[in-house]
Amino acid sequence: MASSSLTxxxxxxxxxxxLRFHIVGAFFVPLxxxxxxxxxxxxxxxxxxxxxxxxxxxxxDFEEMRKAGIFQSAE
Known part of the structure; x- marks a missing residue:
């Protein structure tokens, strides 16, 4: 019987x-x-x-808004 052994x-x-792989990825992905x-x-x-x-x-723009009556104090 042949036994197949796992490596x-x-x-x-x-x-x-x-860590080497993940540090490189953690540097370049955010960059x-x-x-x-x-x-x-x-x-x-x-x-x-x-x-x-x-x-x-x-x-x-201010003059247009003033003429339209938007401002009460700048008549």
């Missing part, structure tokens, strides 16, 4: 091997997420704010 699991250095958030979310938002304030005329 012994690696015990020596197992923690160091797994990638932060870069994605910066370029996909904050940069377009900053551009939209800049475009809005290039053409914004707050004095004109």
């Amino acid at each position: 012994k699991p690696q015990m020596r250095g197992l923690l160091a091997k797994r 990638g997420v932060a870069a994605f958030y910066k370029f996909a979310m904050t940069e377009p938002r900053k551009k939209a704010y800049a475009d809005f304030y290039k053409t914004d005329d707050s004095i004109k």
Whole structure:
């Protein structure tokens, strides 16, 4: 009868091997997420704010609201 023996699991250095893999992942995954958030979310938002304030005329808006009667103390 042929006995099939299982290979012994690696015990020596197992923690160091797994930590090496997970530390690299724990460094690069958040770095990638932060870069994605910066370029996909904050940069377009900053551009939209800049475009809005290039053409914004707050004095004109105030005068329109004043003429519409929104403000009671600035007649």
